[in-house]
Amino acid sequence: MKKNIKRKESLNKVIKQINTLLDKHKLVEDLVDKQDMPKQILIKNLVHKQNLSNLKKLLNDLHPADIADILESIPIDTRRIVWDLVKPDVDGDILVEVSDVVRQTLMSDMDSTELLAAAEQLDTDEIADIASDLPEEVLRDLLENLDIQNRKRLQSALSYPEGTVGALMDFDVLTIREDVSLEVVLNYLRKVQKLPDHTDKLFVVDRNSSIMGVLPLERIIVSQPETTVKNIMAMDAVLFKPEDMANEASNAFERYDLVTAPVVDAKNKLVGRLTVDAVMDHIREEAESEKLSMAGLREEEDMFSSIWKSVKNRWAWLAINLITAFIASRVIGVFEGSIEKVVALAALMPIVAGIGGNSGNQTTTMIVRALALGQVSFSNLRLLLYKEVSVAILNGVLWGSVLGFFAYLLYGNEKLGYVMTAAMILNLILSAIMGVIIPLLMNRFGKDPAVGSSVLITAMTDSGGFFIFLGLATLVLI
């Protein structure tokens, strides 16, 4: 029936219903908290219980990923209420889906037995994802309860650092031999019944588990049953090694439109597989954490985190900016004599510094992107510098003249106008050179240029802008 096909709107409706029920629930709790009348207790007993049972029903019809989403979007106290209502048999799936901060708040409400029960519902690669949040004794019990193969897998998954293919891969590999017929393969699959999620191909291995090729499901379907695997398997699959960088793997998934890919060790032995959903999660997480770290936030902060946690999360960035601002302030300090004589300098200097910072950050953004696309090499470094400096000079002449003219109009001092224009041009040139060089140097020294460049550029263009403007003014005007 048509109406059985699930539409997204219906999900949003359910989420709204849940939020309404939660609001009602809190309302009742607040009432009871505020006034201790028997009538309120009655309301609590009747309405409250009905609310909770409605909530429970709604929640348990949802996909674990949707429950995870709801848990992310509500404050800590309400989160506890919802978490208690969720059926224990999806606890594990939800813990895998939520973010690290939310997982920690949820786990803090669970005892070891509950945690162990939740973790035992999971695949080895999923256990590895949440392992760092599990108490040591739970992880130990878990390892003891696993069979040898899975224990080995879990240990290997835990051994690969975040950001590698090894940390993203799972172990749901279906392998076949190359010398059997499709009929045999089909019989095998009918015995297995449920193929692992995202299975678009089977992995063909020899008796040492070395990969020989891959057999897309499509070929199984469109070929005659008597065909031998060897004759129809593909031998040009994209392979990954566990120690490959996850970013490279996600580029390959995008480039070749992959759904799954085998992961092999140095001896070509199949150790796991990478799926497009793990890759997509990785891309999203990378983009998220880059955005946060560009503003000096670590990803562990959640909107509902405590004030104290937020202060700690943000202080390092503010401290760094404080130091650079302090240095810029000392540059101004050197020229206090000039400012005392021509006080207009104080009002005009932040403009020169500010526009330099904006322009430098534009250049850096371009360079960071070009680095990611592999467009930057030493052979075109000169080309790049030439272009950025030219753009800076053009912008400097354009905006510098506008500003110089305004400065002249405001203060009636022609020379001040020229100083303004010249300082703008020079500071934009400085910002262009720094905007090219800083991300390249950071990249060269293995730092992520997207994250730290902005502070460095701003520090340079602030101090540099003040120095250029006040220095020129001292030479020309004083």
Added chain:
Amino acid sequence: MKKNIKRKESLNKVIKQINTLLDKHKLVEDLVDKQDMPKQILIKNLVHKQNLSNLKKLLNDLHPADIADILESIPIDTRRIVWDLVKPDVDGDILVEVSDVVRQTLMSDMDSTELLAAAEQLDTDEIADIASDLPEEVLRDLLENLDIQNRKRLQSALSYPEGTVGALMDFDVLTIREDVSLEVVLNYLRKVQKLPDHTDKLFVVDRNSSIMGVLPLERIIVSQPETTVKNIMAMDAVLFKPEDMANEASNAFERYDLVTAPVVDAKNKLVGRLTVDAVMDHIREEAESEKLSMAGLREEEDMFSSIWKSVKNRWAWLAINLITAFIASRVIGVFEGSIEKVVALAALMPIVAGIGGNSGNQTTTMIVRALALGQVSFSNLRLLLYKEVSVAILNGVLWGSVLGFFAYLLYGNEKLGYVMTAAMILNLILSAIMGVIIPLLMNRFGKDPAVGSSVLITAMTDSGGFFIFLGLATLVLI
């Protein structure tokens, strides 16, 4: 054979070889350009031709996506050389893969016949992707050459704005009826032979093309051939409408780990399908364009774009920043009298303004993220403001005291120290309030809060910071 399995390293090696050949090629061309000796002409004839034929061979062994990548990473003149060497029968695929800027440079070298030939290799949804770059007469010829069904599809694909499911979907749908047996389905698929890319399920429709359910390939494989489709099809598939937002669709793909999903119209009629590779491209492009627009760059700029194009691309942002900087400068102008008396104020004021900007941007980044996660509602706005203001006060007391103490040490003026501390606390509170309110307001008025918030916040914290610091100083010190 093991060695037939393609590894990523081998691709990098090929790209290196190609770059070496291109460098050699340019070297020879440069030599010929500089000296008109017959010897050079000889070199040109022999080495040159061999270079080109080697290049051609290497290029034509590559996946179109890899050639696209190489084209992205090289300057415009070299790009032309490579483009001329590529076999015409992959021209279309490459044009779909490259970015808009690169596509325009490539197309500018092609005449109408070549463009038409390239476009005719493509699927309807791919033509729609590049249609905006095609000359009108090519598009008209193309439409005329299509059969009725495909012409309708192209027109419908072109009618959906960017950012909708309709603009992302393709038309490679394999449909079956619910009352047939798997044996019939298998016979049909064997006749089709090549299933569309990413096919993980067939779409079950009635005679009006209304969707009845989906049949995962997996179920075809593990079920007995005599089973009827109706009995094993899934009826809880996630469906999209062409006018749904692409962002919502990509969330659903991540959440439910989808590979493909049917797209239906208001009457439940199947109009196309969405695949995980289109969704992944969309996620990546969104992240890219957000990063660029945060720095005031439009995505059309490419590292090898002309200087003039770059100036135009960046000027609007600089103009906006210039205006806000000018306003801040006028705020300082009001207090020139105070600065003349206590010149230390000029050196200290940028610190107060700068830290306010940083702190405000941290708050905004948190709020933008919370908005994306659906964590912000009117019921928790007070909670949010309370938290951010508390964090600001703590940070203000901490860093304001440090700075106040330094100001006292530097200038030996105790009152100046107090003014510094008080101004820091007040400006951080202002930045927290603005950091919460500005993105919420932008969101309310349908603007992307990630893009414009930063300029607005900085404008507020600069002007506000100068006003608070200089105003307090005038009250206390003058």
